[in-house]
Amino acid sequence: xxxxxxxxxxxxxxxxxxxxxxxxxxxxxxxxxxxxxxxxxxxxxxxxxxxxxxxxxxxxxxxxxxxxxxxxxxxxxxxxxxxxxxxxxxxxxxxxxxxxxxxxxxxxxxxxxxxxxxxxxxxxxxxxxxxxxxxxxxxxxxxxxxxxxxxxxxxxxxxxxxxxxxxxxxxxxxxxxxxxxxxxxxxxxxxxxxxxxxxxxxxxxx
Amino acid sequence: xxxxxxxxxxxxxxxxxxxxxxxxxxxxxxxxxxxxxxxxxxxxxxxxxxxxxxxxxxxxxxxxxxxxxxxxxxxxxxxxxxxxxxxxxxxxxxxxxxxxxxxxxxxxxxxxxxxxxxxxxxxxxxxxxxxxxxxxxxxxxxxxxxxxxxxxxxxxxxxxxxxxxxxxxxxxxxxxxxxxxxxxxxxxxxxxxxxxxxxxxxxxxxxxxxxxxxxxxxxxxxxxxxxxxxxxxxxxxxxxxxxxxxxxxxxxxxxxxxxxxxxxxx
Numbered sequence: 133x134x135x136x137x138x139x140x141x142x143x144x145x146x147x148x149x150x151x152x153x154x155x156x157x158x159x160x161x162x163x164x165x166x167x168x169x170x171x172x173x174x175x176x177x178x179x180x181x182x183x184x185x186x187x188x189x190x191x192x193x194x195x196x197x198x199x200x201x202x203x204x205x206x207x208x209x210x211x212x213x214x215x216x217x218x219x220x221x222x223x224x225x226x227x228x229x230x231x232x233x234x235x236x237x238x239x240x241x242x243x244x245x246x247x248x249x250x251x252x253x254x255x256x257x258x259x260x261x262x263x264x265x266x267x268x269x270x271x272x273x274x275x276x277x278x279x280x281x282x283x284x285x286x287x288x289x290x291x292x293x294x295x296x297x298x299x300x301x302x303x304x305x306x307x308x309x310x311x312x313x314x315x316x317x318x319x320x321x322x323x324x325x326x327x328x329x330x331x332x333x334x335x336x337x338x
Numbered sequence: 339x340x341x342x343x344x345x346x347x348x349x350x351x352x353x354x355x356x357x358x359x360x361x362x363x364x365x366x367x368x369x370x371x372x373x374x375x376x377x378x379x380x381x382x383x384x385x386x387x388x389x390x391x392x393x394x395x396x397x398x399x400x401x402x403x404x405x406x407x408x409x410x411x412x413x414x415x416x417x418x419x420x421x422x423x424x425x426x427x428x429x430x431x432x433x434x435x436x437x438x439x440x441x442x443x444x445x446x447x448x449x450x451x452x453x454x455x456x457x458x459x460x461x462x463x464x465x466x467x468x469x470x471x472x473x474x475x476x477x478x479x480x481x482x483x484x485x486x487x488x489x490x491x492x493x494x495x496x497x498x499x500x501x502x503x504x505x506x507x508x509x510x511x512x513x514x515x516x517x518x519x520x521x522x523x524x525x526x527x528x529x530x531x532x533x534x535x536x537x538x539x540x541x542x543x544x545x546x547x548x549x550x551x552x553x554x555x556x557x558x559x560x561x562x563x564x565x566x567x568x569x570x571x572x573x574x575x576x577x578x579x580x581x582x583x584x585x586x587x588x589x590x591x592x593x594x595x596x597x598x599x600x601x602x603x604x
Contacts, residue, residue, distance in 0.1 A: 197351055235554075
């Protein structure tokens with residue numbers, strides 16, 4: 133099996149920074165690391181499992197209803213994840229609200245199924261789906277790290293910026309309110325793309 | 339086999355959909371109980387927080403508090419009232435009353451079911467916890483207000499929201515905002531009146547609290563929803579007040595006592 137399947141989604145072919153897919157959810161769920169982590173895991177499970185199932189079914193799917201069959205399988209996994217979160221992690225599921233359901237519309241999943249799973253054997257498809265989900269999650273975690281640290285002064289809900297630094301306690305520091313709002317996620321995402329393109333020159337347009 | 343024939347396509351999709359439906363139905367029925375318990379627990383939590391139970395010293399929710407036990411220990415009775423303050427029989431306040439439906443009934447002037455949770459405080463006095471629900475700037479806001487036995491002093495309040503702006507309107511769910519309601523009065527110059535959220539600061543007013551700066555619309559929405567809902571409960575509270583005055587002319591429920599109760603719970 134080609135080694136690139138494992139490495140490409142993290143850098144050279146990252147779904148967010150290179151393919152520019154899944155932007156909506158990466159703006160919406162990156163206020164806190166906890167939400168970003170749950171979202172990353174959910175997307176990874178959905179892409180990996182639906183790629184696996186659809187790759188197993190790939191020779192039997194009638195080509196005229198191909199997209200609908202894909203959607204049904206993806207939707208099944210998304211609803212399952214939503215139900216499990218509601219039962220076992222109610223607070224997180226309330227925090228992520230509609231965005232778990234919206235995984236169905238995440239282009240990364242359909243993109244990987246169409247581009248890879250339908251033309252490859254089950255195991256490589258599973259790996260491809262999982263690595264793309266993790267590549268997406270990696271960017272989510274990077275953005276959420278900065279947003280939570282600078283916007284709320286916490287990481288995973290734990291206070292990391294000393295309370296005595298804050299203005300109201302006689303210090304000099306204030307949380308950046310803009311970090312909590314979605315526009316800042318887009319700016320941070322832009323910075324990530326910028327850094328990646330300055331390292332990896334062949335991505336730059338002439 | 340020809341995978342493009344109509345018969346194949348129809349049979350294929352039917353079988354697929356039936357299998358997926360079976361999986362989802364199984365998952366849903368297996369997890370239903372746990373999900374319902376979670377929703378009920380979240381509701382018990384907000385109700386108990388309104389009466390200042392299960393809070394840390396700064397008023398935020400205590401992560402280790404067992405809200406189900408608190409609810410079962412302290413909520414001695416639940417009532418459902420209509421707009422005239424009469425008890426509606428056969429309706430359970432906790433299970434059967436959907437605040438969103440009641441809110442639209444209230445707006446249209448139709449008959450309403452208003453839930454009341456009677457909470458027995460540590461010193462034995464019974465505090466009424468009543469609900470409110472309204473439209474914020476972006477989505478629904480809701481909360482519970484605990485009223486002392488005199489029917490006019492607030493013991494505590496709690497608010498939550500669906501999608502107010504983080505860092506601005508979302509602050510209604512933070513202790514700095516809702517702890518302000520403790521000890522406020524539901525009366526102005528002898529008349530029943532709601533507590534108002536005042537832009538520009540309440541300056542120690544007896545029935546006003548400070549609005550959140552930068553969140554005028556959400557603050558106003560809290561104020562208006564409170565007025566609407568407490569107005570609907572008015573008949574009930576006025577009865578409580580007059581009954582109280584007949585029983586014991588001296589009322590001794592003040593803010594200090596309320597704060598004491600919170601401390602003794604920790």
